[in-house]
Amino acid sequence: MGKVTLRNLAAHKIRLVLTAVAVILGVAFVAGTLIFTDSMNKQFDELFSRIGTNVAVDVRAKQVVGADDDGSAAQPVPAAVLKALRGVDGVKDPKGNVSGYAAVVGKDGKIVGTAQNGPPQIGVNWTTGGSYDLSAGRAPQGPGEVLVDAKTAEKGKLAVGDTTRVITAGQPARMRIVGLVDTGNLMGATLTAFDTATAQKLMLKPGYFTDIEMGSTGVSQAELRDRVAKVLPQNMEAVTGEKLREESKSDIATMMSFFRTFLLAFALISIFVGSFIIFNTFSMLVAQRTRELALLRAIGAARGQVTRAVIGEAVAVGVVGSTLGLAAGAGLASMLQTQMGDAGQGGLTFTATPVIWSYAVGIVVTVVSAYFPARRAAKIPPVAAMRDDVALPQRSLRIRVALGSLLTLAGAGLIGAGLAGNGGNPAVPVGAGAFAVFIGIAMLAPVISVPVMKVLGAPFARLMGSPGRLARQNALRNPRRTAATAAALMIGLALITTVNVLGATMRASIDEQVDAQFGADYLVQADGAGGIGAGVSEKVKATPGVSAASPTYEGEARIEGKNASFMSGDVPAIAKAAKLKITSGGTAIGGAGIMVDEDTAKHNGWKVGSAVPVQFTDGRSERLTVTGVYTKSDLIGNRIISQAAYQRHTVNPSMDAIVVDASAPGAATKTALESALKDYPNVKVSDQASLKEDARKQVDGFVTFLTILLVMSVIIAAVGVINTLALSVIERTREIGLLRAIGISRRQLRRMVRLESIMIALFGAVLGMGIGVAFGAALQNALADKGLGVLAVPYGTLLVYLVVAAVIGVLAALWPAWRAGRMDVLKAISTE
Structure with a gap:
């Protein structure tokens, strides 16, 4: 049976390559996310390994308010504590640190670096033997002098000796740049350094430090910490340097973990969409080889052997798709690093994790998606090989409708419970509910497709003549196949529609809030x-x-x-x-x-x-x-x-x-x-108008970002439409030959295939947008007391998506239609 598997792979190269595209795109998203986050984690580790390497103990204020994540409200340490620490046995070179916000204005009059939602602008006091080295000039010695990191100086077209403005929480100060600092890779952050007195005046308060760090004369960090703690005021604490670095790493790890989970969620959506395509492709491939598989059973192949032959093809597709997806993922990770600017200059880091997960996801999803068609193929009785009308057994739609309805209702219940819940993580029940709804609707889609396709196909049948009528009949001929093809597009557009409804709702709600609650000029x-x-x-x-x-x-x-x-x-x-x-x-x-x-x-x-x-x-x-x-x-x-x-x-x-x-x-x-x-x-x-406009820009940026991430699933769905139509054309070779024989032209034939593709795409779009509007309305209703008081549906945007779906249908049909149009009539008629 291994030879049979290899022969089938060689015989259906183009069809399986199209199937592999779905695996490649999904795996690329997974691999790219893992490689990118691994690379960023390594850069952060290198950054933190350089900072505070000589710190044995750090003294700081006790954190009373846990929500103070950025430390902006943390209480400073009085200079008197520094004096007391100098008398503690084992303390070496205690230094008071001052840190806060300080931004540099470049030659163009603008702040260097991204002020809004970008890397931080850090101001510190310069101390000898600290974490950074001078690359040019000298240390600051008075209130009018400042150091700037070399990359910030380059961006702002500044040099040693130039005078620039420095923006802090106090008055803007004009200062002369007396030196440049080599910071290595600060992940895009800017750094300015002042003498201690100036730093205290600009960013804190004279006589206070943000924290005090010290080395050790040979005492262990834990022992020195305990000695230091005895001389501290009640509201101060001492922590070891190791703990300080671990806390910093932990904060970054938490952020990167969230980012990884966020991106992986979209990767899983792409894989979920791809699984419909793989299932559909193998269903059609097995259906077209029904007689062949029945003959294998007739000459002695066991059910398990037939199943394993089809599964073998799926494994091969999964391996090839995973390998190419892993390579594409490295490219995606590199592109993400490029978008990070200075923060992404450390190169890619390759570990075993992306490799393992890429192959695991690609192969498992492909095999699971192909398993059910393989099982159906194995159930063909050997005697069926003697019949011309042999076909795969199909289950009754009644069971499918009942199960689909149950899943849809259960999913809606989970979404409602997650949105209404007051505790726990709502993402879990909402995500599980959405998954159940999608599976349920996909199971119901064959039943839904018949009336919907009749309505969608009516204008084409009326306006396009015979090609339109034939296209509608082709789309209605196999509701299961039409539904499986449209389901992939349905999922992508449902999520995109949800995001857009939520975005429109946020914009409308913000406008209402500003009108109702902003009374200043x-x-x-x-x-x-x-x-x-x-x-x-x-x-x-x-x-x-x-x-x-x-x-x-x-x-x-x-x-x-x-x-x-x-x-x-x-x-x-x-x-x-x-x-x-x-x-x-x-x-x-x-x-x-x-x-x-x-x-x-x-x-x-x-x-x-x-x-x-x-x-x-x-x-x-x-x-x-x-x-x-x-x-x-x-x-x-x-x-x-x-x-x-x-x-x-x-x-x-x-x-x-x-x-x-x-x-x-x-x-x-x-x-x-x-x-x-x-x-x-x-x-x-x-003013009121610009407040609304600023809020709209932020919402639009958020919606655009999520939409771009979800476009991958739509691309995979488009590949699925191509695959289905291509296989459908092969399946209907004899029928196409007969149509050509009775007088239909090549142009009419190509138009028929295009119209069928458009109908399938529109069906998926209508179904998806309907679900998306329902999801968006549910989210708005659940979050009405959290600021989303106005439900808004972006009808213009949804109309654009409908047109885009039709365009996807046209583009997806180009190759299948071209292939159908160039068939030789006599060869097509003689095809069995």
């Missing part, structure tokens, strides 16, 4: 990390046409023992800017007050006058009094804490935004504000 906010500099508020207040400007702050605290975010600032101004509806109490919050929304008050049993225990990031606690309760506000959040209380517990408050009212709002006032803030390139001025 302008909002001044940071365009990226680092917050708003201290001098911005004064500049805004002094701008002609501005009647009021109120800074707002965001913070983290532990309230009732749980991590919680809050807003702070001038509460009456915040209430006016957010159009807050006060249901009880008022905005007279005083120096120790807190306001909460109705849901928070109800959940905790609070009312006006209730005392709320709040532990701030400095470790100290206060009991704040509830002074007011307001209706839910998506712009403000659940809590507002008095500005005085926030500042009592924050050494270096950082403004999040400034709400601005104008005596004569309009283009002139906005222009005046932008002119007043020209020295702050990290700050932008927004």
Whole structure:
């Protein structure tokens, strides 16, 4: 039977190559994701192995609020602690570190590096013997001098001796570049370094450090840590250098794990779509060789041998597809690294993991998809070889309809339970539910296809004459095959439609929120990390046409023992800017007050006058009094804490935004504000329209990114349509010959194949978009209380997708139609 398998592979090269394309694309996604994340993990490991190599113990503030992931609200370490550490036996060269946000302005007047959602702009104090080396110039020695990493200088067209602006949380400072720093690969981040006093003034507070690191004179890290801990204040802690590095690696590993899982989810979607194509291809190949397989049974081949022969073909396709997919995955990983810019300059890392998973996924999916057609082939009785009308046994559609209905209902239930659940990870039940719905709809598709294809095919039959009528009859002839072909396209377009409905809903909901909840004339906010500099508020207040400007702050605290975010600032101004509806109490919050929304008050049993225990990031606690309760506000959040209380517990408050009212709002006032803030390139001025536009751009970027990832599944589905039509043309060779014999022209024949392809593609698109709209509506309904209050269906976009599906049908039919049109009539008629 091995020879039979090899002969069949050689006889059906083109058909199996098309099947292998589905395996290649799916495996490429898996391999590319694994190779890319392995490569990035190695780069991070190399980065962290270089940083802090000589640190034995690090002293820092205890982390009170677990939500403070970026450390922006962490309390600094007083310089007095550094003095005390010098007297501890075993401590070697203790150094105070200062770090924070600092960005460099290039020759073009723009901040070097990506300010929005890009690599960080890091500012530090320069210490000899630190993690970085000077590549040119000298160390900074005063408030007007700065070091810049060499790559940032190159991007900003800056050199040693140039004067540039440095943007920090304080006033922008003009500084002279006195040296360049060799940072190796900082993954695209920018680095600036100042002398310690300047760094404290610009990024922290004079007399404070972010942390203090030290070496050891021979004492173990654990022992030195214990010695250091004895001289520390209660709100400080000592950790070993090894633990410090492991924490940093752990944070990156968590991020990369999420990224890997995110991409693998789309890879699995592609493989899932590909499995329909593989199943369909082997079903048709086995159906076309029914008599051949029956003859094998007649001359003595056992059922198991016939099954293994077909499975052998699947294994061969899986091996070839996995090998080519692994190679394509390396190319995909390289392309992803290129898109990362400076962060992707470390080259690719190859481990055994991508290889193992590529072959495991490619072979297993192919074999499982081919197993059921192989089993059906083995059930053909030997006597059937003597008949001309031998065909594969088909199960009743009743069982299929019952099982499909059950899976669809169960999947819908899982999705509903996942979206409505208050605890746990909703991704698991939602993902399982979506999978069940897709399988269920795919099982129901043969029944659904008959009425739908009649409707979709009616205009073609009426307008295109005989080719249109024949195309509709061909599509209706084998509902199972039509459904299996369309199912692949259905899944891809269902997910793309869901993403687009969700995107349109987000845009509509944001527009409604801004209209209903934004009452200020302008909002001044940071365009990226680092917050708003201290001098911005004064500049805004002094701008002609501005009647009021109120800074707002965001913070983290532990309230009732749980991590919680809050807003702070001038509460009456915040209430006016957010159009807050006060249901009880008022905005007279005083120096120790807190306001909460109705849901928070109800959940905790609070009312006006209730005392709320709040532990701030400095470790100290206060009991704040509830002074007011307001209706839910998506712009403000659940809590507002008095500005005085926030500042009592924050050494270096950082403004999040400034709400601005104008005596004569309009283009002139906005222009005046932008002119007043020209020295702050990290700050932008927004009115209601630009707030909406910024939000739309972010949503559009998110939708585009997800759509691009899902396009792979649509490409695989298009390959499936090509494969099905090509095999269908071969299957109908004699029929095509007869059609040519009775007078149908080559052009009409090609048109018939194209129209059949378009009908199948449109059926998949209509089914997929219907499911996608239903999924999108379910998500909106479940997240209505989380800010998605308006359901919006992008009808124009869906119409475009329908046209794209028709184009896919046309393109998919080009080769099969060409092949059908060039058949020799006499040879076709004589084909058995």
